[in-house]
Amino acid sequence: MSELATPVVTPEPMDAVNGEPAARHRTWFGTVWRSRNGRIGFILSALVVLGAIFGSLGVTPYPPDAQNFNASLKGISLAHVLGTDQFGRDVFSQILQALGVSLEIAGISVLIAGGIGTLGGIVAGFLGRWPSALIMRVTDVMFAIPAILLALAIVTALGPSIIDSSIAIGVGYIPIFVRVVRGPVLALREADFVRAGRVLGFSRSRLLFRHILPSVAGAVAVQTSLALAWAILAEASLSFLGLGPPPPTASLGEMVSESSSLASTAWWTLAGPSIAIIIAVIGFNFLGDGLRAAADPRSKTR
Amino acid sequence: MSAAELSIRGLRVGIAHRHGVDEIVRGVDLEVASGEKLGVVGESGSGKTLTMLSVLQLLPSPLAVLGGQVLLDGEDLMHADERRLRAVRGGEVAMVYQDPMSSLNPLLRVGTQIVEALRAHGVPVEAARARTREVLGQVGLPQPERIESSFPHELSGGMLQRVMIAMALSTSPKVLIADEPTTALDVTIQQQILDLVSALQAETSMAVIWVTHDLGVVARLVDRVAVMYAGRVVEQAPTRKLFARPTHPYTAALLASLPGPEIGHRKPLHQIGGTPPDPAHLSPGCPFRARCPYAIGRCAVEEPGLIDRGSGSVAACWREPELWES
Numbered sequence: 001m002s003e004l005a006t007p008v009v010t011p012e013p014m015d016a017v018n019g020e021p022a023a024r025h026r027t028w029f030g031t032v033w034r035s036r037n038g039r040i041g042f043i044l045s046a047l048v049v050l051g052a053i054f055g056s057l058g059v060t061p062y063p064p065d066a067q068n069f070n071a072s073l074k075g076i077s078l079a080h081v082l083g084t085d086q087f088g089r090d091v092f093s094q095i096l097q098a099l100g101v102s103l104e105i106a107g108i109s110v111l112i113a114g115g116i117g118t119l120g121g122i123v124a125g126f127l128g129r130w131p132s133a134l135i136m137r138v139t140d141v142m143f144a145i146p147a148i149l150l151a152l153a154i155v156t157a158l159g160p161s162i163i164d165s166s167i168a169i170g171v172g173y174i175p176i177f178v179r180v181v182r183g184p185v186l187a188l189r190e191a192d193f194v195r196a197g198r199v200l201g202f203s204r205s206r207l208l209f210r211h212i213l214p215s216v217a218g219a220v221a222v223q224t225s226l227a228l229a230w231a232i233l234a235e236a237s238l239s240f241l242g243l244g245p246p247p248p249t250a251s252l253g254e255m256v257s258e259s260s261s262l263a264s265t266a267w268w269t270l271a272g273p274s275i276a277i278i279i280a281v282i283g284f285n286f287l288g289d290g291l292r293a294a295a296d297p298r299s300k301t302r
Numbered sequence: 303m304s305a306a307e308l309s310i311r312g313l314r315v316g317i318a319h320r321h322g323v324d325e326i327v328r329g330v331d332l333e334v335a336s337g338e339k340l341g342v343v344g345e346s347g348s349g350k351t352l353t354m355l356s357v358l359q360l361l362p363s364p365l366a367v368l369g370g371q372v373l374l375d376g377e378d379l380m381h382a383d384e385r386r387l388r389a390v391r392g393g394e395v396a397m398v399y400q401d402p403m404s405s406l407n408p409l410l411r412v413g414t415q416i417v418e419a420l421r422a423h424g425v426p427v428e429a430a431r432a433r434t435r436e437v438l439g440q441v442g443l444p445q446p447e448r449i450e451s452s453f454p455h456e457l458s459g460g461m462l463q464r465v466m467i468a469m470a471l472s473t474s475p476k477v478l479i480a481d482e483p484t485t486a487l488d489v490t491i492q493q494q495i496l497d498l499v500s501a502l503q504a505e506t507s508m509a510v511i512w513v514t515h516d517l518g519v520v521a522r523l524v525d526r527v528a529v530m531y532a533g534r535v536v537e538q539a540p541t542r543k544l545f546a547r548p549t550h551p552y553t554a555a556l557l558a559s560l561p562g563p564e565i566g567h568r569k570p571l572h573q574i575g576g577t578p579p580d581p582a583h584l585s586p587g588c589p590f591r592a593r594c595p596y597a598i599g600r601c602a603v604e605e606p607g608l609i610d611r612g613s614g615s616v617a618a619c620w621r622e623p624e625l626w627e628s
Contacts (some may be wrong), residue, residue, distance in 0.1 A: 192404035198360055199399075200392030200419045200469070210418070211407050 031294035038290020041225075044283025051276075052103040055096030062090035064097040064250055073266045083268035085259065091272040098250040099276060105166045105245075106231035112170030113231075114224050117177020122216075124178060125185025126208055136182070139175040147172030151234055155243045162245050169234045173227050180223045181216055188212045218295020225288035229281045236277050252277050306333040306373070307509040308357065308395070308477045313370035315352050315361065316582070323368060324582035327352050328533040330370075331608075334509040336476060339500075341520040341541070342513045343556070344530030345578055350513045353530075354479050358391050375476065393423045396470035399481045402462035406454040413438075413450030416469045423473050437468040442498060460491035464498070471502060478503075481513045496523050517560055521545060526614075529553050532589035533581035535608065539615030549617040551594045551626065588620070596626040 032038035054060065061081070068088035076083050082091040124135040142150070147169075154168035188194055189212065197207050232252075238244050239253030247254075252273045259269035315327035327349040334340045344350050355361050357372050359379065372379040374394060379387070391397075399405060406415055413434055420430035438446035441464040454462060463483060470478060480499065484492040500523060503510050512524055520527055521541060528538040529552065537550035548554040558572040576593040588594070591601040600620050608616040611623075 192401060193407045195360075196399070196405040197407075198391070199358060199397045200422060201388040201390070202392075202418075202422050203388060206418075206422065211410075214409050215407075 028291075028294045032287070032290035035290050035293050037286045038293065041283055041286025041288070041290050044279050045225075045287045048099060048276075048280045048283050049103065051096050052099040054100075055093075055098070056100030056104070058097075060090070060093035060096045062093045064093040065089060065248060073262070073269075075266070076268055082272040083266065085266070085269050086262060091255075091269060094250045094255060095252070095272055095276045098252045098255060098273065099280070101162065101245060101249055102232050102235050102252050102280070105162055105169065105235045106228050108163070108166035109168075109170030109173070109231045109235075110224055110227045112167060113173035113227060114177055114220065116170075117174040118181050118216075118220055120174065120178040121181025122185055122208070122213070125182040126189060126212065128189075132182075135178060139178045142172075142175045145172075147230075148234055148237055151238060152241070152243065155238060160243055160245055162249075165235060165238060165244060168238070169231050172234070173230065176227065177220070177223060180219050184216050184219055185212055188215055218291070222288050222291045222295055225284050225291055229284035229288070232277065232280045232284070307336040307338075307375060308511070309333040309371075309373045310353065310357065311371040311373070313353060313356055313372065314368040315349070315356055315365060316368050317364045318366060318368070325368065326365070326533050326581045327356070328581065330530070330533070330535055332511075332528055332535065334477065334511055336509050337503070337507040338526065339503065339510045339512060339524040341524035341527040342511060342530060343515065343517060343520055343527055345515055347578060347581070348530040349533040349581065350530055351481055354397070354481055354511065354513055357479065358395060358397065359387055360391070389423065392419055392470075392475075393473050394475055395477045395479065396473065396475035397479045397481065398463070398466050398470050398483045400483065400485050402466045402483075402486065403454070403459060405466060406462065408454055410453075411450065412452050412454060412457070412465050416450075416465070416472055419469050420472055425473075433472055434468075437472045438465070440471070440502065441465075441468040442494075443468070459487055460494070463487060463491075463495055467495070467498065467502075471506070474506065475508055477509045477511065479511045479513070482515070484519060485514075485516075492519070499523070517556060529556070532579050532584065534589075534618065536590065536619070537615070537617040538608070539611075539617075540613070543613055543615050547623070549611040549615055549623050550619050551596050551621075552590050553617075554623075555593075588618075596621055 032042060055064075066089060068084070070088065071080070071084050072086050072088040074080055074084045074088075080090050080092065082095065084090055085094075120135050120139070124132040150172040151168040154171060155165055158164035158168065194207055194211055197211055235244065235251075236253035236256070239251035240257045242254070242257070244251040244254055255273035256270060256277070259266070259273070263270040310330055310332040313327055313330045314325055316323050316325035330349070330353050332340065332342070332353070342350050342353070352361065352365065356367050357379065359367070361367065367380065370380075374390065379390065382390070406412065410418075416434040416437070417427070417430045420433055421427065425433065434450065435446050438449055443449045443461060443464050449457065449461070449465065457465065463486075466483070478499075484495050487495065496519065499510065510524075512519070514520060524541055526538065527541050527544045528535045529544075529550065530536065531552050537544070537548065537553045539549070544553060545557065548557055555572070555574045559574060561571055574593055579589050579592070581589070586605070587602040588597070588605050591597040594601065598621065604620075606618045606620045608618050611617050
């Protein structure tokens with residue numbers, strides 16, 4: 001994970017003096033849509049999410065696990081848009097179902113990582129002293145272990161099910177959230193407007209929830225989107241290694257792993273799930289990029 | 303002078319550490335009555351801001367109040383609990399500071415922030431909204447409705463300082479502490495802010511403490527001036543008296559370094575030689591003696607306390623001004 005993007009969003013007021021208060025304020029969505037990456041990211045992520053929803057609801061062209069030996073290893077055609085595998089199962093339907101599972105695992109794991117990580121980051125940043133030291137040391141230790149190795153270890157210990165995979169992947173990303181949140185909280189705690197709030201007699205909880213947290217929300221949103229991309233990749237890696245949810249449940253990594261031996265004769269069986277993974281990862285990454293622009297308070301006006 | 307609204311007695315602030323205590327504010331006495339404007343003047347590091355922060359007990363971490371009393375309307379704030387202090391901060395004692403640009407939350411609309419300040423002091427939402435509009439109008443901002451729904455970065459520095467003043471005044475404080483609120487503003491805006499505070503004070507009869515290093519501001523605004531040097535008040539006098547006849551060599555030197563209006567025979571501005579001492583590491587004797595042209599033997603041995611110089615002024619100097627040159 002060399003592309004550990006840690007956006008530190010420290011809102012500073014613009015020094016430009018324009019006496020005319022701008023009347024129109026862009027929404028978050030508007031700002032995301034305005035950047036090219038944000039637009040691409042939003043469209044791709046929306047496609048992935050839609051596919052996942054259809055897959056989970058069972059709205060697929062064919063039942064994903066229906067075998068049809070008369071139609072095994074058929075290429076791309078109108079009947080089977082992404083072809084069939086060696087058992088005659090429709091690849092597209094399988095991908096939709098697998099996306100549903102992938103996204104569920106990715107979502108739960110990001111919820112775990114984001115929830116615990118954000119809380120940890122706030123505590124570490126706002127309270128300071130020994131809670132901070134303790135949290136940061138634990139984070140450092142976790143950082144020393146590659147997330148995917150940690151996930152492997154946890155999933156071997158817990159066994160492969162959707163929840164267990166989610167926990168395994170989520171735990172590995174906690175430290176990133178801790179760091180992403182702690183930085184801005186630390187900076188904001190000493191920010192002039194927070195001091196000013198103290199002078200106005202605001203309580204600590206009011207300062208934290210009303211003034212510090214909203215300023216951190218942008219950074220968390222960006223990180224959530226990026227973490228979703230990593231989590232999908234991590235889930236695919238786990239199931240590629242055979243540690244994903246057990247067989248009847250389709251999974252992108254498992255599909256890639258199974259079809260890799262068929263690649264020379266039936267390339268579409270490998271291409272379909274691989275491209276699905278790529279689209280999902282790129283989509284959430286770009287969406288994160290677009291959100292980063294939206295998280296900056298200055299880019300919301302004009 | 304009527305009874306003091308806020309009085310600071312023998313305030314000492316410093317950092318306590320293993321090897322003892324570093325005192326930075328070394329026994330400061332100040333008083334303001336309601337309706338009075340007190341100026342606190344001194345160079346950077348003289349302890350002005352620390353003294354003001356101690357009033358609200360908001361000293362940054364290693365610094366602590368080592369001794370002394372802060373009385374608000376007779377109530378000892380040093381022994382007040384956190385709840386009471388929160389009510390005092392921004393309630394009875396409001397503060398406006400140097401940099402209005404960074405003192406407002408960039409993510410919230412200006413109006414929301416004033417409403418919030420009022421809500422924190424128990425004002426119901428509807429009343430808070432009405433009051434917000436009222437104070438924004440009071441500080442002379444055009445179209446309060448528009449200002450209200452602006453974000454801080456959409457307003458200019460002068461407008462933001464007005465917003466800050468509006469916010470400070472919204473709770474009708476008894477004491478307003480202004481810590482160099484005009485330093486970041488240009489001279490015309492500065493004048494407007496000074497006029498504004500004077501006018502508002504006349505209406506509300508609150509006490510104002512104006513902290514600054516600008517004697518020009520002091521001359522135009524306040525009734526009484528306290529000059530601080532190395533963590534102590536070295537002279538305190540009615541403004542007129544202080545400008546006409548300073549009784550401490552430091553004050554005299556400060557006044558001599560003000561540019562005058564005289565045209566024609568321009569002489570180079572006087573400057574005070576040397577640098578201010580570090581209040582935490584003072585040698586015995588008067589802290590100003592190294593820079594003082596009138597120092598005598600006694601100054602190196604014993605630090606003078608405040609000595610009465612008549613007509614309401616006191617100075618911490620061993621020498622009568624009449625004898626300075628001898």
